[in-house]
Amino acid sequence: MPGQARSTVNRTISGTERGQRRLNGPQTSGRDYRNLSCAQHGVVTELNVSIPMRDGVNLLADIRRPEKPGAYPVLISASPYPRQLQDVLVPLGVVEAGMDDFFVPRGYVHVTVNERGTNDSGGRWTIFDSAERQDLYDVVEWAGTQSWSSGAVGMLGISYFAMAQLGAAVAAPPHLKAIFPLGLSSDLYELVWHGGLLNSAFISGWTTMLGIATTRSDKMLRGPAVAALRKIFQHPGLHAKLQHTNGEAALATLQRFARGTYPADPWDELWQNLAVERPFRDEWWQERNLLEKLADVKVPVYLGCEWDNTPVHLPSTFDTWDGFQRLSDESRPPVRMTLLGEGGLGWPWESMHVEALAWFDHWLKGQDTGILEGPPVRYFLPEADQWRTSETWPPADSRLASFHLASDGVLSRHGGTEGSRRYLAHGERIDRSKAAHKPDFPAALSWTTPALTTELDFAGNIELQMDAAITDADTSWIIALEDVAPDGSATFITAGWQRAALRTVNEERSVPGRPVLDCDTPIAVPPNKSVRYRIPLCPNARRLHAGHSLRLTVGSSDATGAVPSNMGFTHLAAGGPSINTVFATSTLLLPLLP
Incomplete structure (x- = not known):
């Protein structure tokens, strides 16, 4: 051409x-x-x-x-x-x-x-x-x-x-x-598999969108329909309204693209390689x-x-x-x-x-x-x-501070280390009669700080050092950190993900606050035994205002809404139904600024 x-x-x-x-x-x-x-x-x-x-x-x-x-x-x-x-x-x-x-x-x-x-x-x-x-x-x-x-x-x-x-x-x-x-x-693996958990909502929509968008004809993409869109979206008023287009809108776009058709080769093979055949590095x-x-x-x-x-x-x-x-x-x-x-x-x-x-x-x-x-x-x-x-990241003046996951649900700088809390992972997968009693366990656990009396600034690497036991041989750990306002409304800050069987940390490349996972060899979790997990949360920065609280949620599914997700992107969970126990010896490391 x-x-x-x-x-x-x-x-x-x-x-x-x-x-x-x-x-x-x-x-x-x-x-x-x-x-x-x-x-x-x-x-x-x-x-x-x-x-x-x-x-x-x-x-x-x-x-x-x-x-x-x-x-x-x-x-x-x-x-x-x-x-x-x-x-x-x-x-x-x-x-x-x-x-x-x-x-x-x-x-x-x-x-x-x-x-x-x-x-x-x-x-x-x-x-x-x-x-x-x-x-x-x-x-x-x-x-x-x-x-x-x-x-x-x-x-x-x-x-x-x-x-x-x-x-x-x-x-x-x-x-x-x-x-x-x-x-x-x-690193394409970490884009597709977050700590060994498939970034399914993103990758499934993205690969389908690619198959459709990349096989449209030049005539169609330069045709009157696209020309009309170009003219409409050039309007200054409409254009200004789009400056905060968010990830949920992007996900909806991917889903709309998915209504078209596309050839199987190479797009189906691509999806299989990304999402099915290669869960480990x-x-x-x-x-x-x-x-x-x-x-x-x-x-x-x-x-x-x-x-x-x-x-x-x-x-x-x-x-x-x-x-x-x-x-x-x-x-x-x-x-x-x-x-x-x-x-x-x-x-x-x-x-x-x-x-x-x-x-x-x-x-x-x-x-x-x-x-x-x-x-x-x-x-x-x-x-x-x-x-x-x-001059560096994390900022040189940030200091990792420990927040304890206390057994009473308080996220505290000075909490006790006795006790534990439990939740039922993937209870929705258990095919019970509608007449059966609901399990006496929550679908996730949250810990919240007392309302802050002064502003709290943080910036840098964030890590959850968690002691936990599960009844299965594998599970998903999905973590969300939120800023909770006095009226109870919450703003998503950051997240972390880890497949329990891929918990091995590359100690040579890891630093406090930022563990690096190899994700190449799964190792079954010993059931009902306490295991120490180092779970990296994506680095972030924020000011928490006086009167606000910090909330940490731990669960095994964001697709069900048990754990908050960001931008509408959720994960395919690992493991089956399991009672997961989180011990109060667990700590969140947060990079506080002076």
Whole structure:
């Protein structure tokens, strides 16, 4: 399919200034920058441009470049998601490449590429493997040698676009100069299996959506229905209302996509590999684990995510930061990380574009923007509405404090260690008569602090060290932490997950507050014996106001609602019905700030 150059020029400019199409979401990490590129170019578009791979396969790309002839730095956005939808301002969880009408008028070429086997690109998609990284190398080198390219290439986009960025950086193409991967997952296993528990609501909807979206025709995706959607969602009033599109809306979108049809190959095999055939780490997963390959990254990396993205990309953001910090000073590239508040990475993705401009203006154009000034970690503290900085993560001034899971249900700094509490895991699976008495056990357990008398700030790694016994040989541990207001309303903070049979901790890679699980070899739990579990909760930060309480819930199912879930994503529980006992010797480690 040859490139189709348009003779018309788009002069729409997005940004934050008066008269520009207003971008949704936060545009910086609470900072001001200098010497940023100004919007001064019209945009010329080429559609369905073929990019040759070394094995003869051609990938298809849409290219937007400045109207004025010249050599410009290039930003590449690559994923399996339809390139045809990336300029449609619809709140779909696939519109994540970044806005052409922001970057191209400011002097960048934007190349949006479909990976092989998706949306008419040749070949077969094999998800996040060495073959994908080889393709990304070839795409970068192609872009770096075109007549409209200055030879300086960066990469852009969130979610899978961010994952592709790190994959390309691991492959180390010479023309790649910097990446900006917000909301990435560097380890595919941990995206799909949280501590050994299948992230089922996400992965089932996502794989079906991919099968449908990536096999739609170019004619349909550029047809009148999509054009009508583009026009509707460009309305400023409607667009402004979408700036806090949340995960539940994204899940509903996945479910709507699932009503279409798609070919069995390769999508059914992909789903089987992800969700059924490989519940434990093996060589297939390790090929798709970039945390083991970070030493190959030689270009500057800007990491980031939003605090409420606990079931998808936030855990891996910290894993990736930690992985870079384990490298020697000589082998570690420049790395920065920003943690955003609510709505930080909404759909369509157009937040943090000014921040990205400051990053790429520095690394691709050599402009002094100030992006490297100050500590490398910046985080928004929810409920304090403050930006804070740190040289490290967790912040150097945070201290792990123990909160005891007392037998009376109080989460206390000074609780006793005697006694225990019990709940019935998966009681809904027991096929009892409707006339039978209900089990005299709750479906989960909660511990709540007394109402706070002063503000309490925390930021950093969080761990539950739990002593527990079960009557089965395996179970699910699903943990939720919430901020409870005086009126009883609760706000989800973070979560943790662990399959009991995959409780083995990699002591070499673990630190207090952040245990790392191997998840490669299941070991049956001895029934009715107390076992110590180290369960990582996704790192987080928050201010708890005076009068509020902190509530910890422990259970074995979030699909039934026994344990609160976030963004509508729930898990396929492990184990059968079991009476699970949690002993009062258990403690929650919370990183308190002074």
